Amino acid sequence: MTASELQPVRTDDGLASQGARQTSRATLLAFVVPAVAIFVLFTLYPVLRTIWNSTQTLGPMGNGTFVGLQNFEEILFRDKTFWKAVSNTAIFTIVGTIADVAGGLLLALCLYAGAPMSRTLRVIWFTPVLMSYVVVGIIWTWLYDYDWGLINHILRWIGLGALEQSWLGDPNTALWAVLVTHLWKWLGFNMIICLAALSALPKEVLGAAELDACGWWAKLVYVITPMLWPTLLNLTVLSFIGKMMMFDLVWIMTGGGPLWATETVSTYVYKRAFNWNTFNLGYPSAIAVLWSGMIIAFVLLMMRLFRQRERLEF
């Protein structure tokens, strides 16, 4: 029989399974190394190299001259196109994000309210999400076409021919036209997420609101929206990130034109890197670094703000 000096022994059930989670170094490496190699070689190294490049003026053979922060100075204080691109991207992001989330919520509510054939509608409404920007961009370029595009056709048909536009050719409408296309592609996504969140809501709450003789608007504002708040915030952040990085659709539909009316930071980076008659990757790298920094800062800020808000409300 063992001696028992009754000393307290801290035991922790959470740790009980730790031992089984150990494995030999070789096994561990075998599991992790491919992912780490990919990460280091094709994510970490490129990012660091882009940051390094941003302080360089690069020649066509990759031979660089160190210029310090000169590129950044040029971007921030002298590059008008950059600021135009920033303002376009900002408009696109802010308006787009609000419309995206609100629209997705409204569509979800439409289905949630018991639409006939709601499963079929849900599947159809989601289809654009699965399509590439190339497909979506080309189709909408055609829909916006001045001569034979559907939108002008409809305007003429209903007698509003005076409103016909070269939608993508007019600097006043081009950005909005691209934005509408982007919304069209992504609304289904937001709808599905909102719908999932709605279905997860306890039925009693909505029932209680019914008993309180709540109008649908009041119900939306005071009951549904607050309860979906975490989901909506999540979508906001996602939508925000996506739009800050907007490239494909703009490039396909307008190439940033007319007159920089739809130039986004991303298309500008691409143009400076691969479309200008220079081989200097340093300058576009600096833009990319600057912009990525802003995106990450914004996202962290938003997550922080929202998290506080969330804590207050729940």
Next chain:
Amino acid sequence: MAALAERHPGLAAWFGYIRRIPWLAFLLLYTIVTGGPFVWVALMSLRTTNEILDAPYALPSPAHWGKFAEAWTASKYGVYFWNSLIVVGCAVVLLTLIGAMAAHALARFQFRGRKALRLAILSGMMVPPQLLILSLFQILLQFGLYNTLAGLVLAYVATQLAMTIYILEGFFAQLPQDLFDAARMDGYSDFEIFWKITLPIGMPAIATTVVLNFIILWNEFLFAIVLLTDDDKRTLPLGIMHFMGAHQLDIGMIATGLMISIAPIIVLYACFSEIMIKGMTAGAVR
């Protein structure tokens, strides 16, 4: 009217319907707005450019089915299609394997630096593509992988790896440790456990990442346009864009190309709409 409706329940239902008409109209309208363009493209894919320019919104009569054969061979959509399939297929397989292995290790093993490693790999999700692509271009040049399908595969694996690991690890971590202990008692090594336990049980999550990665990469444009130059190596989105840029805008042939590009997705979607919706929204629902 309300009083009347109260007395006649049948009428109440009627009024209910009438009140719902604007709403039903909206449902119909939005359905046309989302589905209509695809129908339109499908119709155009069977018509020639001149027919389309004469009457953009007419039915195909006669239907030029031969356009698909022509697009496949003469317009090289067949080449683009196979390129897309090879690149996306390889990338998805690699992503699934490498991602699942890493996710398994992160979820199952306790080791020093695990948290740091996890944070590092997952931070890959935050990296904007612009930050990556400029020097990825240079790096692939150095490795002799620029303008090769292999290079594009690697770029795709790099961009999607973080999210793949994120989704898989979340799922794997929920699997009870006892299962793995039992397999060890049954005499299986760590690799066999990964292959025979983690992968089969993790199938739902793996299917999700496969769908998500397939759709995202099938549609990918930015990396392809930067990393490929040869006509013979173009993926489908690039191939179609190439036609958009040509002098003479062959709308009919582009429409056929669009159909070739979206057909696999539409067919899969028709069969597996639930899985695909789940896959596409995997990262967002928490």
Next chain:
Amino acid sequence: MISCRNIVVAAAFAALAATGSVAKAEDVTLTVWSHEADEPAKVALREQAARNLEAKHPGLTVKITWYEKDGLNSALRTALPSGQGPDVFYVEPDQVEYITNGLIAPLDDLVNWNNIYDWARAVWTHDGKTWALPEEAYTDELYYNKDMLAKLGAKLPDNAQFSQADFLELVKKARAADITPIAAGVGDRPYPGAYVLAEALLRKLGTDDYGKLLHGQLSFEDPRVVGVFKWVKELVDAGAYPKNFMTLKLGESHHYFYQKPGALTFPMGSFYSGRAFVPVDQGGQAADFPLGIMQFPAMDGAACNECKTVAVGASFAVNAASKHKELAAEYLNELATPEMGKRWIETVYLQTAVKTGDIQFSGPYAAYFTELMDRQKGAKYFTGMPVDVLTGACKDAFVQVMNKAFPGGLMSVDEAVKAMNEGCYKG
């Protein structure tokens, strides 16, 4: 580490397999990248030159890869620095970046220059060296639809040149008859919007002052320049350009002019033929299309109403990193033989920088070429389109202002002149 290395190595091998079909010692492959994939006549010519060269060198394969312009340029921009570029590639005179970055080889001692017109060689001469072989030459012309002109009740003067007032009147009449007066679009090119304006400036100023204007030695606030801008502004305000001017691409503007909806005039380089003279189902003009060529309008108080722009288009350069420079140069020589020049004119219906003997025309477009040659009679040439001549900020200003915003109706004369001076004027 093992599996990591394996993946990288395997990927690298796959890459090698994909790219490097390593040539055997006796088999040489000369790679050529060319624009104008969809102009069959040019394709045939360049392929012919390739076959001719192959016939002279057994074991040699000349592989031409055909591109569309944007694709070619982005491919070159990435391939050249990586050493994966072709031996020979298509360039245009505005692409001086290849010279300044040392990516193309000087050709003075490699190419037989006896077959090339001196003025055309001069276009490619920088710092005393010649950098590319010019193949295509063209003049800026104002194409028009004869039937529509007749329908508007207007008659082309004998010298084929309207006065500036008559042309304005014509534009207004056409617009009133619901005919687009000038089919042009800037959806994918940096020059078509500026044809009318640039040609008018050239006529008003004459070659010397026009050159000074482009080189920043003459202010855009010069009253003559402002006068021309004002006239063009009147055209714009009269609805001279299509509503979808901003998005209309080059190919679409061709279609717009001779197929649907049709337009009265179409300002274009004489490379017009490359896209127009193909079968209708490939986007060409109908066989019976009433095509005519007129001179750009005469300006009041002009220095040189017989002036017009001649320019070099398609040219070929040799990659500075090529391992087969001699062979590459030989291919250029094959392109520039007098026989090739003759075939060029006979099949492309376009001028060339290659010296050719007398040519007897026949075939469906003989009348067209005769009319084109008529329009050259007595002409005084300025060499180079503005996009070829301009560089840097001035080029950007030209593309955005003179090519797009001003003809697009988005800028007043004052704004346009000011913006151009900001970009270009050095005095």
Next chain:
Amino acid sequence: MAVVKLEALSKRYGGNAEASVRSMTLTIADGEFMVLLGPSGCGKSTALRMIAGLEPISSGTVAIDGRVVNAVPAKDRDIAMVFQSYALYPHMTVRQNLAFGLKRRRMPAAEIEKRVASAADRLGLGPYLDRKPHALSGGQRQRVALGRAIVRSPKVFLFDEPLSNLDAALRVTTRNELIKQQHDLGTTTIYVTHDQVEAMTMGDRICIMNRGEVVQIGRPLDVYRAPADTFVARFLGSPPMNLMSGVLRRNGADHAVEVAGAVLPVTGFEAGLLAPFADRPITVGIRPEDIYESGAQPGCSAPAAVSARVAAVEPLGAETLLVLSLAGQAEECVARVGRVSAHSHGDAATLYLDAATLHLFDPQTGRALPRAAG
């Protein structure tokens, strides 16, 4: 057939100052059913997992059949384990689950088939062989888990609380089933549980653990009758043993304890052991069944009356529990009396402790003062 021998077995987790299992020494005889009993977190599961090879051993040795297996991986120890959650592979049918461990051992297919069939037969799993685990009830899953261990014919069975996920009724039948199977197979078995009823009914011997240490090892009734310390005394038995504080008085050659106003003669202890506690506090233990409502009841050999207040009466049908407040005692006492009790809530009552069944514990260390042999 195997003897499992643990020698000074210890487990210490990195970062934790205290060991989870400390210097555990235990020998399990061939064919023996050994129960490791203790509250959650006492280290019994950790010990089991070390025997299984799922947990690295910090120090000490595990030997099976005389061979030290510290460095032998789990799969080569020839041990089978049944988990609390059963850990059935959800993507395999019952048949595949049973065969999974055999396949790894490159057993001929016919032999696998035979063994699976025999195990299924033994456990009545025949009709479910082609079902997947999610289509089985809890009891069936439990049996599959058991079957998975049986087919392997291992040297040792390890059970990690295998019944805790079953409902109460099923637990009793499964318990009997398990005992029967183990008896038939005669395989050395180590069984971890925190349920003292399981321990009492199933084990050939019980090893009681507390805070990482072995407190007592012995046959169930021996441990019940002679708990080694207050921990064991409280842990084994339901309701647990009543512990009261008293004072030991010396009365010539004899001793007595004063507790709750009563003086109880102390018999059956060696005088030498009691001597150091004379006139000092001592912990007195008495099991609920050794408290009687009447001194004249059969079984009560040395009744000693105490006054108490009845705090609660809990009639359970077969017996009645009385919760008593005794004078000077911080904790309430529980008495197990007959089917019907004369007392009701709030009564002042006199009850009788059987002084012959008293347990005495050192109040400082909690260790029991052993009764004299015989």
